[in-house]
Amino acid sequence: MSAIVVFDFGGVLFDWNPSYLYESLLPDPAEREWFLREVCNPAWNIEQDRGRTIAEAVALKSAEYPAYAAQIAAFYARWPETLRGLLPEGMALFDALRAAGYPVFGLTNWSAETFPYAWEHYPFLHTLPDIVVSGREGLIKPDPAIYHLMYQRILRHHPAAKPADLYFIDDSAANAAGASAVGWHGIHHTSAANTAAILRAEGLIF
Structure with a gap:
């Protein structure tokens, strides 16, 4: 996988x-x-x-x-x-991973009442197969339950996926650690270049 x-x-x-x-x-x-x-x-x-x-x-x-x-x-x-819009370096990483064929999902701590603004104004969100929005679920990172929910959503699209196949990118060290605690690869995002280097060191090619 x-x-x-x-x-x-x-x-x-x-x-x-x-x-x-x-x-x-x-x-x-x-x-x-x-x-x-x-x-x-x-x-x-x-x-x-x-x-x-x-x-x-x-x-x-x-x-x-x-x-x-x-x-x-x-x-x-x-x-x-x-x-203030999108972060160019982060979006470049996002685009590069997708262009290389890696499935990409979204997991965000975001109010259910403000997320519709992003959904309306940022069409790239519509291209993701699934997004878990904390405010809609009543769960927030780094609660293990929200990672388990994201994993269940991913299984709908990729039934053979294992937790160890998942790489989670978050600017919060605590949230990245929360992903690691449930068996994912949690990456604390400090810059797009650093995150890309970590992913490549893990064997991702993009």
């Missing part, structure tokens, strides 16, 4: 960063850093990736920081401004 590659999206293929939006909403760097660390922070955002609704998330955080209610609401009301 040839290798199967599973891509994370944010930080690997997509250039997503809340700072892109808040540079205009909170122009003072110190205030902006505090806000993204203490208010609309990763711990809050990941719960939407786990399946919590945006309405609930905004209401909870606005009650906690009422003086910043407008800025909190903007996180999702103006969410497209946090996404």
Whole structure:
């Protein structure tokens, strides 16, 4: 069985960063850093990736920081401004692997309510045989259950696939380690060049 590659999206293929939006909403760097660390922070955002609704998330955080209610609401009301498009180097790696014939899938921590924007605006997503979106499943990386779910989806297309055939590329070291813990090859993506070198060292030819 040839290798199967599973891509994370944010930080690997997509250039997503809340700072892109808040540079205009909170122009003072110190205030902006505090806000993204203490208010609309990763711990809050990941719960939407786990399946919590945006309405609930905004209401909870606005009650906690009422003086910043407008800025909190903007996180999702103006969410497209946090996404600056695709990362060319990551997409070049994606394209090269596909051109070489390797099956490619997607596994992303992403809110079910914002993922449709990406689906509508980035047609390459439609070419993937399957994508597991955490917010739709109520699971997030690095929970082993989400990797098992991705594996079951892959088996629909490649019934002979073994966990050891899967190579998972994620910019989070913890998420890459989560893949390794279930028998995949987890690759911590620090650059497209480094990831390509790791894949080639593992025997992938592209």
